Amino acid sequence: MKNYDYPSSNNRRKFLREISLALGTTALGVPLLSLNACQSGNSENQEQAAQANQDGAQTRKLGVALVGLGGYSTNQLAPALQETENCYLAGIVTGTPAKAEEWKSKYNIPEKNIYNYENFDQIKDNQDIDIVYVVLPNGMHAEYTIRAAQAGKHVICEKPMATSVEDCQRMIDACNQNNVNLSIGYRLHYEPHNLRVMELGQQQVYGPVRRIEAADSFVIGNPDVWRLDKELAGGGPLMDVGIYCVQGAVYTMGETPVAITAQFGEVTKPEYFDEVEETITWQMEFPNGAVADCRSSYNESAGKLRGEAENGWWELDPAYSYSGIDGETSEGDMDYPQVNQQARQMDGQAQSFMENRQSRVPGEMGMRDVRILMAIYEAARTGNKVQLDI
Ligand code: NAD
Secondary structure, rough: OOOOOOOOHHHHHHHHHHHHHHHHOOOOOOOOOOOHHHHOOOOHHHHHHHHHHHHHHHHOOOOEEEOOOOOOHHHHHHHHOOOOEEEEEEEEEOOOOHHHHHHHHHHOOOOHOOOOOOHHHHHHHHHOOOEEEEEOOOOHHHHHHHHHOOOEEEEEEEOOOOOHHHHHHHHHHHOOOOOOOOEOOOHHHHHHHHHHHHHHHHHOEEEEEEEEEEEEEEOOOOOHHHHOOHHHOOOOOOHHHHHHHHHHHHHHOOOOOOEEEEEEEOOOOOOOOOOOOOOOEEEEEEOEEEEEEEEEEOOOEEEEEEEEEOOOEEEEEEOOOOOOOOOOOOOEOOOOOOHHHHHHHHHHHHHHHOOOOOOOOOOOHHHHHHHHHHHHHHHHHHHEEEOHHH
16 A cells, blocks of 8 residues: 555654644644655555555455546546556546446446436445545535535545535534545645645744745636636635645645735626636735735736745745646755656545545645635625634
8 A cells, every 4th residue: 555645543643743843833734744754655555555456456445436527537537546556446426428438438437336416325335435536616515525425435525625614514524423534635735846845834944934925827718617606616716726825825834824815806807707706816924924925816827836934945836737846945956756646645545544544634624725715705805804713
C-alpha cells in the first residue's frame, strides 16, 4: 500500500503533537504536513501492497465510484485511477446513458456497478464500492455526500465542499452518524511544490511570514455553464478557484485568518455575470499581522502563490495547475518533481479510509474554507471588515 498520507493510527497523535509543537499550530483544520509523508512509503505498507496484488484488486484496493462524469472526472480522475495503488475505478453514477456505455467499455466497468441519479441509493448493497467520489456542481455536493454516507460509503467530495456552512455541517454529521470517512478533493496537499510552501511558511524557514499574494483566475468562454448559476455554483470565481488562494494562504501560515476585507470588481460582461461575481479581491489578516492579498476572476488568467518572510521569499507560478507547477525562492529554483496529483490524493485518502482515520484534508477543513469564503462575500457585500474566529 502506498503511503501518501500521514503516519498511521498509533503514531498519528504523537506525530501531530510533535509537528504542531514544531510548527506552532493547532492540530485541527490546519494543514500540517511533511514532505516525507508525501514522498515515501514504509515497509509495512509495501508488504500490504504486495499482499494486495496477490489477493487481487478487490480485496485490498478500495473501489471508487465517480458521481458526475463531467470534465474533471473524464480528464483527470478516471485517468488518475488507472495509476492509483490503493484504490481503483469500480463504478460510475451518471444521468447520461451514452456516457455509461462509453465508460463501461473504456474502463471495463461491470453493468452492476453503473448507477444513475435515481437508483444511486442502491449502491449501499454493492460490495465493490467503498468510496463515492462526488464530482458534481457545487450546489449538489451536500445531497450526494449525504446520500452516499447513508449508503454506508466513504466520501470524497470535490471543492468547494458545499455552498453553505450549514450544508457542510450536515455532510459532516451524516458521515459521522453513518461511521464513514469524509475527505475533500484538495489535490495540492499531495503536490511537492505546495508541500514545500507549507514547510517554508509554517516552519518559518525564512523567518515569520509578513505578506502573501495569491491569485487564481481563468477566462470563462461560455455564458451557459453551471459555474455562472448562483444556485449550482454558490458564487463565482471565488468559490471555484479563489478557494485555492484561501487554501494557499492558510497552508502557508498554518493558521486561519482573523479578519477579512473584500471588494467586488467591475462587471465588464453583464451577459455572463448577472448572478455571480466576475472578479473579486480580498485581504486576509493573520494573527501575527501578516496580510494575504488575493484576487480571483473569471475574466483574467492567473495562478500565483507568493510568500514574503522576514529573511526571504518564495513564489509558485503556476501554483495550482494539474501539471507544470513552477517555483522559485530567494535562494533559487525549487527543484521538485511533477506528480500525478489526483492519483496521490486518492491513494492518500484511500489509505486513511483503510486505516480508519481522517485524511490530511478532512470535511472539517472543507467547512473551515467555506466559512472563510462566506466571510469574504459578506465583507465584499457590506464593505465592512469581517472578524473571524475559527
Ligand atoms: P463539469 O461541468 O465538467 O461536470 C459536471 C457534471 O455534473 C457533468 O457530468 C454533468 O452532467 C453533471 N450534472 C449533474 N447534474 C447537473 C446539473 N443539474 N447541472 C449541471 N451539471 C450536472 O464540471 P467539472 O469541472 O467536472 O466540476 C465538477 C466538480 O468538480 C465541481 O465541484 C468543481 O469545483 C470540481 N472540480 C475540481 C477540480 C480540482 O482540481 N479539484 C477541477 C475541476 C473541477
